[in-house]
Amino acid sequence: MKRTHTKDRTRKTPTVGIVEWFRPGECDRVERVIADLRALEISELRLGVSWADWYSSEGDGWYAWLLPTLAAEVNILPTFVYTPPCLGIVPKCSSPPEAPKQFADFIDVMITRFGGHFEWLQLWDQPDDHAYWDTRMDPDRSVFSEMIGGAAYWARHRGKKTVLPGVWQSNARWLELMDARGVLPYINAIGLYGFPNATEQPRRAWRPEVEVVRATLEKLNRNPEVWITGTGFSTWRGDERAQARAFVDALDAPVDRVYWKELQDREPLAESPYSDEREKHYGLKRADGAPKLLYSAWAKGGLDGVPDVVREANSRRKTDRTPRHVLITGGAGFIGTNLAERLLADGRRVVIYDDLSRPGAERNLAWLTDRYGDLLRVEIADIRDRQTLRRAVQSADQVFHFAAQVAVTTSLSDPLRDFEINVGGTLNLLEEIRKLETPPSLLFTSTNKVYGSLSDLALEKNCTRYQPLDATLRTGISEERRLDFHSPYGCSKGAADQYVMDYARTFGLPAVVFRMSCIYGRHQMGTEDQGWVAHFLIRASKNKPLVLYGDGMQVRDVLFVDDLVDAFLLAHANIHTLCGEAFNIGGGLGNTLSLLELLEIIETINGKKPNWRTEPWRCADQRYYVSDTRKFKSATGWAPKINARQGVELLYRWLSEQNGTPLPPSLSLERGMYAVLPH
Numbered sequence: 001m002k003r004t005h006t007k008d009r010t011r012k013t014p015t016v017g018i019v020e021w022f023r024p025g026e027c028d029r030v031e032r033v034i035a036d037l038r039a040l041e042i043s044e045l046r047l048g049v050s051w052a053d054w055y056s057s058e059g060d061g062w063y064a065w066l067l068p069t070l071a072a073e074v075n076i077l078p079t080f081v082y083t084p085p086c087l088g089i090v091p092k093c094s095s096p097p098e099a100p101k102q103f104a105d106f107i108d109v110m111i112t113r114f115g116g117h118f119e120w121l122q123l124w125d126q127p128d129d130h131a132y133w134d135t136r137m138d139p140d141r142s143v144f145s146e147m148i149g150g151a152a153y154w155a156r157h158r159g160k161k162t163v164l165p166g167v168w169q170s171n172a173r174w175l176e177l178m179d180a181r182g183v184l185p186y187i188n189a190i191g192l193y194g195f196p197n198a199t200e201q202p203r204r205a206w207r208p209e210v211e212v213v214r215a216t217l218e219k220l221n222r223n224p225e226v227w228i229t230g231t232g233f234s235t236w237r238g239d240e241r242a243q244a245r246a247f248v249d250a251l252d253a254p255v256d257r258v259y260w261k262e263l264q265d266r267e268p269l270a271e272s273p274y275s276d277e278r279e280k281h282y283g284l285k286r287a288d289g290a291p292k293l294l295y296s297a298w299a300k301g302g303l304d305g306v307p308d309v310v311r312e313a314n315s316r317r318k319t320d321r322t323p324r325h326v327l328i329t330g331g332a333g334f335i336g337t338n339l340a341e342r343l344l345a346d347g348r349r350v351v352i353y354d355d356l357s358r359p360g361a362e363r364n365l366a367w368l369t370d371r372y373g374d375l376l377r378v379e380i381a382d383i384r385d386r387q388t389l390r391r392a393v394q395s396a397d398q399v400f401h402f403a404a405q406v407a408v409t410t411s412l413s414d415p416l417r418d419f420e421i422n423v424g425g426t427l428n429l430l431e432e433i434r435k436l437e438t439p440p441s442l443l444f445t446s447t448n449k450v451y452g453s454l455s456d457l458a459l460e461k462n463c464t465r466y467q468p469l470d471a472t473l474r475t476g477i478s479e480e481r482r483l484d485f486h487s488p489y490g491c492s493k494g495a496a497d498q499y500v501m502d503y504a505r506t507f508g509l510p511a512v513v514f515r516m517s518c519i520y521g522r523h524q525m526g527t528e529d530q531g532w533v534a535h536f537l538i539r540a541s542k543n544k545p546l547v548l549y550g551d552g553m554q555v556r557d558v559l560f561v562d563d564l565v566d567a568f569l570l571a572h573a574n575i576h577t578l579c580g581e582a583f584n585i586g587g588g589l590g591n592t593l594s595l596l597e598l599l600e601i602i603e604t605i606n607g608k609k610p611n612w613r614t615e616p617w618r619c620a621d622q623r624y625y626v627s628d629t630r631k632f633k634s635a636t637g638w639a640p641k642i643n644a645r646q647g648v649e650l651l652y653r654w655l656s657e658q659n660g661t662p663l664p665p666s667l668s669l670e671r672g673m674y675a676v677l678p679h
Contacts, residue, residue: 013251014227014228014253015043015258016251016257016258016259017043017045017046017074017075017257017258017259018033018042018044018260018262019045019229019232019260019261019262020046020048020262020263021047022048024053025058032264033045034070034073036263037073038073039299040295040298042074043074043075044074044257044259045070045076045077046077046079046122046229046230047066047067047078049079049081049110050081050082050093051080051081051084051103051106052083052085052093054084054106054110064113064114067114067117068114068117075118077121077122077259078110078121079121079165080107080122081124081132083095083096083097087102089137090134094131094132094134095134095137096133096134096137096143096147100150103151104147104150104151104154107121107151107155108154108158111158118160120162120189121155121162121163122162122165122191122229123151123152123162123163123165124144124147124165124166125165125166125193126165126166127144127166145181148178148183149183149186152186152187153186155186156186161189162189163188163189163190164178164187164189164190164191164224165193165229166191166193166230167190167191167192167193172212172216175190175213175220176216185222188224189224189225190225191227191230192209192227192255193228193229193230193231194206194209194231195230195232195233195261196347205249206228206249206252206255207254210254210255211254213226225256225257226254226256227256227257227258227259228250228253228255229259230259231258231259231260232246232260233282234278234279234280234281235281236278236280236281236573240294242347243292244293244297244306247260247306248306248307251303261282262284263284263285264283264284264285265280265281265282265283265287266283267287284298293309323349324349324396324397325348325351325377325395325396325397326351326397326399327351327440328340328352328399328402329353329392329402329403329425329429330354330383330401330402331351331353331354331400332352332356332362332364332378333358333361333364333402334360334519334521334524334561335445335519335564336354336364336400337364337367337368337523338521338522338562339565340368340376341368341371342565344372345372348375350375350377351378351379351392351396352368352377352378352379353379353383353392354379354380354381354403355383355403359525360523360525364523365378367523383404383425384421384424384425384428389429393429393432393433393436397440397441398440398441398443399429399443400442400443400568401426401429401442401444401445403421404422404496405417405422407489408449408487408489408618409618410489411487411488411489411492412489418489419488419492421492422489422493423495423496426444426500427496427499429442430442430503434503434507439510441510441511441512441575442500442509442511443512443572444496444497444511445516446500446513446514447489447490447493447515447516448477448515448516448622449486449487449493449622450483450485450494450497451481451482451483451484451515451625452484452486453484454477454622454623454624457473457624458470459624464597465596465597466553466554466594466623466624467555467624468624475589475630476557476588476626476628477584477628478584479583479628479631487619497513497582500513501580501581504579504580509579510576511580512575512578512580514568514571514582514583515582515584515585515627516559516564516585516586517556517558517559517584517625517627518532518556518557518559518586520559520560520561520647520651521560521561521647521650521651521654522650523561523654524561524651533593533598533651534651534655536599536610537602537652538655539610540599540606541656541659543611544611545610546599546610546611546613548595548615549614549615549621550595550616550618550623552595552614553594554624555592555594555623555625555626556586556592556593556594556625556626557588557592557593557626558586558592558647559587559640560640560646560647563587563640563642567585567632567636570636570637570638571632571636577635581631583631584627584628584631585627585632588627588628588629588639589626591643591647601644602648607664
């Protein structure tokens with residue numbers, strides 16, 4: 001017999017449920033989940049229902065068994081997503097449907113067939129991930145709005161209550177857009193998402209974020225319930241106490257319901273839709289069925305007992321060994337700051353090792369310190385300072401090595417210093433890591449310059465860019481390309497690259513190399529020598545002339561820094577399988593720009609054409625470089641989420657915010673929805 005919820009209203013704790021997704025045929029897993037729901041006395045289950053699966057040969061029979069089976073045990077909240085490929089604008093599950101009304105028709109069928117098993121239904125998530133809704137086919141979310149609005153209207157007409165999910169914390173603009181397009185009047189609950197240690201969501205307290213959402217709804221004169229429809233904590237690093245703390249944080253949120261992801265980890269080698277290793281470790285149990293700390297506390301003392309276990313665990317931490325930390329050499333630079341912010345937001349301790357020689361480094365460090373305080377430790381020292389480096393490496397469980405001399409032009413004027421920093425500094429670090437009884441994992445950022453000038457590539461001019469005559473090379477430069485160091489900078493970074501790979505091979509260090517293309521994003525104050533995307537935007541916004549070395553038709557693949565940080569964390573998560581490998585990392589074929597094409601984008605954003613002139617080609621300049629990222633994607637499932645145009649607009653917005661300059665009219669609310677900055 002199905003249980004009813006019996007929460008203690010005096011504690012004002014939300015109703016707690018679990019999030020699960022079952023694929024057709026997973027009958028055994030359904031039975032295991034039901035057993036755990038009974039053991040924990042959980043009465044609510046948010047259930048993924050695939051519109052695409054419904055159209056498959058087994059879909060009808062599967063849901064005809066699944067929904068009644070689960071509804072006999074708990075209150076189910078079906079969540080309807082994924083377009084059947086045959087109904088999409090293009091044949092894939094993340095495509096908008098050709099006719100938005102088809103989604104409402106599907107909801108109508110599900111209510112007719114199974115509506116007796118549920119009171120509420122959840123609609124499609126906010127479209128901010130190409131894997132769920134390809135916004136490239138619906139950039140202003142107009143198809144999405146029409147589809148969701150029609151489905152919500154029809155569900156209301158059929159007597160069901162609706163949840164609009166996927167509101168990332170503090171995203172008031174999304175709610176304003178949904179209200180302006182007539183969706184909110186048919187919504188009974190707003191669902192917030194937030195995963196404290198995931199790549200998509202910085203760690204924030206729930207209460208102030210919920211207050212932002214409630215204030216927005218009050219301003220719009222709307223009064224739906226507010227739920228947390230998706231939260232959880234991945235124990236991919238083994239921190240079960242942190243998972244329990246995150247659960248207690250969610251229980252303290254001023255919301256009506258909380259849905260926690262999920263009951264059991266996924267098998268490490270099993271087929272899975274998850275490309276991020278963390279996605280497999282959200283369970284309350286491990287993959288082998290062994291309970292984690294949170295499950296044990298919940299089963300033993302119910303929801304009321306979990307906070308007591310967390311307090312006890314926190315007390316025990318005071319007697320633990322020295323806290324582990326992540327070491328980022330060069331961590332006050334552009335890339336290091338973005339990585340440090342992600343780690344610190346996840347509650348990790350970070351040590352930044354930097355000599356503060358780069359412009360903007362002190363400002364980055366002050367920004368991080370103001371936000372994260374004692375979680376951050378700073379060592380102001382040169383990478384050639386072996387003694388200070390030794391202290392920083394102690395108790396590190398991960399090392400990201402970014403400290404370097406980064407400009408080709410500087411290497412030409414002072415090759416010896418370039419060598420001492422890039423090669424000598426890297427060797428210092430490798431030796432200090434090698435001395436440790438349990439060496440931390442190491443990620444070293446190399447460069448595409450290790451492949452030389454690529455002068456052997458036969459190129460042709462195509463409007464505003466170069467492209468290879470050999471069509472097979474248009475997928476990009478792969479790791480099979482022979483190394484050909486050009487310029488002192490190329491030699492020093494290439495030598496360090498090879499040292500890292502050899503220390504992995506010879507001494508067994510858990511190390512991996514990223515040969516990176518052009519990275520850009522927040523906290524980048526680019527110059528002519530390094531950070532050309534930011535440099536172009538800065539100069540153009542100040543109406544200052546630009547210099548293009550060469551003819552401006554040279555092509556690079558550009559990668560937004562958030563996507564790079566995702567790749568960093570995936571590399572460390574999978575270090576046991578990636579150890580000793582080098583990977584070409586960049587935006588890939590889908591995110592290429594020539595210098596002239598970037599100027600065109602700036603003109604459309606800024607409303608005026610930048611002033612520029614050309615100068616002769618520089619030493620070791622590559623006329624065409626595009627990363628073939630398939631090796632890393634195959635190993636981890638990683639792919640960039642932010643395309644070049646979106647990334648340029650994100651950076652333009654950040655620079656405008658830093659400089660206190662108004663945004664141009666082109667970056668309007670709707671057009672810039674994806675550009676809402678969380679930092």
